[in-house]
Amino acid sequence: MRVAIAGSNGLACSIADAITTNTYHQIIILSRAPKPQLSARGWQVVVVNYDESHRQELAFKLAGVSVVVSVISSPPQITLIDAAAQAGVRRFAPAEFEGPAALRPQQDALDRGKRLALERLRYYYQTRGMEYTSFVCGILYERFAPGGMYASRIGLRSGIGAEGDYLVNISQRKAQIPYGTNGQPAIISLTSAEDVGKFVAAAISLPQWPPELRMSGDRMNVSRLVQIVETVRGAGFEKAHYNSQSMWSALQLAQSAQDIQQQLRVITLMATASGRFDFASPNLNSLVAVTPTRFQAWLQEAWRDR
Ligand SMILES: NC(=O)c1ccc[n+]([C@@H]2O[C@H](COP(=O)([O-])OP(=O)(O)OC[C@H]3O[C@@H](n4cnc5c(N)ncnc54)[C@H](OP(=O)(O)O)[C@@H]3O)[C@@H](O)[C@H]2O)c1
Known part of the structure; x- marks a missing residue:
């Protein structure tokens, strides 16, 4: 084709x-x-x-x-x-x-x-x-790469693709942990861009395309993600915990300062807390022969020698 x-x-x-x-x-x-x-x-x-x-x-x-x-x-x-x-x-x-x-x-x-x-x-x-079909992959691992997703030429116009713009700033050893309305750390699904490519390639000749094809390399709550980052970097991170009230305050602050980038960061944090990047049933994983890289292994490789 x-x-x-x-x-x-x-x-x-x-x-x-x-x-x-x-x-x-x-x-x-x-x-x-x-x-x-x-x-x-x-x-x-x-x-x-x-x-x-x-x-x-x-x-x-x-x-x-x-x-x-x-x-x-x-x-x-x-x-x-x-x-x-x-x-x-x-x-x-x-x-x-x-x-x-x-x-x-x-x-x-x-x-x-x-x-x-x-x-x-x-x-x-x-x-x-x-x-x-909507290819659904959750959060791209590349957001956590050295240089953020900009380094992979992804999200170049998003305004929030630099290292540290999402959840963790690995170089500065800082993390943000958003909590959902259930009082638990938000859960996210994640996939690397390389694996997204493999899943999409494999899906092209599927006999039918349903309206949504979901792929996932990993799924975890944000606390666990921060733990993995700490393990890979061999250091503890300073953590800021966010509930809906503190996220609204942060948004209002960014709005009054007319800081568009900060508004986008906070909106993305709120979206994460709402569970928007999470799904439990990755239907594409079971349809194609792709074994995605888990987050920890990917992160280890991405930050090797740094
Ligand atoms: N899940 C995640 O964590 C995550 C993160 C970031 C992005 N994404 C997804 O990845 C996809 C790509 O997002 P992105 O932000 O990387 O894309 P983008 O920066 O908007 O660029 C994508 C492509 O659009 C073309 N383009 C750029 N500006 C344009 C303009 N003004 N008019 C027409 N075409 C233009 C460029 O191609 P040419 O220059 O070759 O024409 C560029 O390669 C989206 O579906 C987004 O949702 C997901």
């Missing part, structure tokens, strides 16, 4: 890498600009324009493509979905790659057009039979 990957960030590259290494599918990378480094890897890069006025041209470029995997946000992603439906693409995976959509609030500051994209995909499934 011919698979188009829309976007060229670290996650797109993990997916492209796994498809070309583990399957016989052909890939093209859709990007707004030439990407010589990706072309040098033997990957065909097709330069595209996601402006609505270029939708027809985009549809032509998707001719012969069976599957689109997108890591781009709306509104460009909406143009891409429309063009894919027009070109007769069989399957579309939108830029999800976090927690299950059903756990997101109606008014979601972290949405980045995800809700609209899923609505559009539901419409094309009903009217044209274009299958879609």
